[in-house]
Amino acid sequence: MDKLGTVAVVGLLILSPWTALQAMTPVGPGFTPDRPASLFNCQVPLIKLLASSNQAMILAEKVPADKLEITIEPRDHGVQAIQLFDSRQQASPDTPGAGHLGWVMYDPHSGQLLDNSADEQHPRQLTFSPQYGKQYQQCLQKEQRCAAILDQMKLGAIIADSPKYVVRGKGRAYFHVAPTEQCVNESQFVIPNDKVQVVGFAAFEPVEGEKNDYLLVGYGNASGWINVDRLAPLDEICQDAQANAEAMMAKTASPAAKYLVKSKKLYFYDSPDPLCQDEGGKFIVSGDNVAAKQSQAYQQFLFVSYIHPKTGDKTEGWLKAEGLVAR
Structure with a gap:
């Protein structure tokens, strides 16, 4: 994924x-909450099963699994009616049937695949790769087990x-x-x-x-x-990072300093940890001036204050030291 x-x-x-x-x-x-209709993407092994079959049109057109598309219509007793398409061929007003490869029926209970494209009354039994047949059956069984767990x-x-x-x-x-x-x-x-x-x-x-x-x-x-x-x-991660930084700053004497922002956009962080960026998305831009309480960085962060030149609003927080240059 x-x-x-x-x-x-x-x-x-x-x-x-x-x-x-x-x-x-x-x-x-x-x-x-938000339970999907299908718990697992069982269509992946199903498409591989179908692409490996001896269905006439799939064989004739040499359709690989990544070009085979399907739609499934449920039938009685869990039987699946599956319409087959070759995605390499696009239907048009002149060729409305382009890409259509026919219909097959798959019975998950018996594992039989039948082709009824030519004769619905006398479908032809197809063969396919046992490997993909097993994978598809396992996926369906897994989905049934997990659905039962969710239901209870x-x-x-x-x-x-x-x-x-x-x-x-x-x-x-x-x-x-x-x-x-x-x-x-x-x-x-x-x-x-x-x-x-x-x-x-x-x-x-x-x-x-x-x-x-x-x-x-x-x-x-x-x-x-x-x-x-x-x-x-x-x-907890952000609280621990802040506590460790405060403990270090209390022990280490470092003069205040002024910096100029050199990054195009420099974001504020609630704590000196790359995971703790301010959720409001606050940032300053290249050319802005900030004042740091200590000039020594902690974990490559500096705690600074920024005064907006027009509104006078003050913003405090941690900035990545790499985005600053001493004035």
């Missing part, structure tokens, strides 16, 4: 020792004292569609130092057999549960 921009969406968390919660209100089983969960609305969390540790932190390892969504993840938003619901009890705690968080267009071992409250 490509990196996504941070947005505020609902969050769901299993209670953990360091999370402060307020206002828990029960919501009943079967409720899941009991939630309560809460407010977390730290609405934002930062991804910690190494490598990808995967989203889960339910708070258990068996429901990991390997197509969606965040990486260290990404910020995720948590505001939402608490589960009254963990999934049976699950020992880990999870948060349901949002990041860009993605949302899901993440193991709390991979997350740290942003408020």
Whole structure:
């Protein structure tokens, strides 16, 4: 999954020792905030299954999986009617059927793929790669298991004292569609130092057999549960950075200094940590003058005050020292 921009969406968390919660209100089983119609993107292995089949038009046109598009219409007993298209060919008024490859029927229960494009009454059984057939079946089974878990969960609305969390540790932190390892969504993840938003619901009890705690968080267009071992409250990170800076400044004698902004745009930070940028987006620009209480930087930040030349308004905060030059 490509990196996504941070947005505020609902969050769901299993209670953990360091999370402060307020206002828990029960919501009943079967409720899941922003639950998608499909928990996993099972169309990916399905398209690979279809592209590997001996369906006549797919073979004749040599359609690769990345050029095969499908639409699915549900039939009785879970059977899927699948319309096939070659994305390399575009329909037009002169060629309305361009790109259309026909219809097939797939039965998830039996694993049979039938081509009824020529004769709906006497469909032809198709063959396909067992590898992709297995992957698609596993995806469908996983979706059924995780949907059942979500249906039985009991939630309560809460407010977390730290609405934002930062991804910690190494490598990808995967989203889960339910708070258990068996429901990991390997197509969606965040990486260290990404910020995720948590505001939402608490589960009254963990999934049976699950020992880990999870948060349901949002990041860009993605949302899901993440193991709390991979997350740290942003408020605590910024508070610790500020406390450490104040302790250092109290011990170190350093004269005040004046600086000129050399960066085109220099943002304020609430604490001397790259994760703690002012949420209001406050910044100053090249040529502005600031005064620092101490000339010695802490973690490559300086605490400064800025007086607006026209309004006289005063703004204080941390700036990256690399964007300043001594006057």
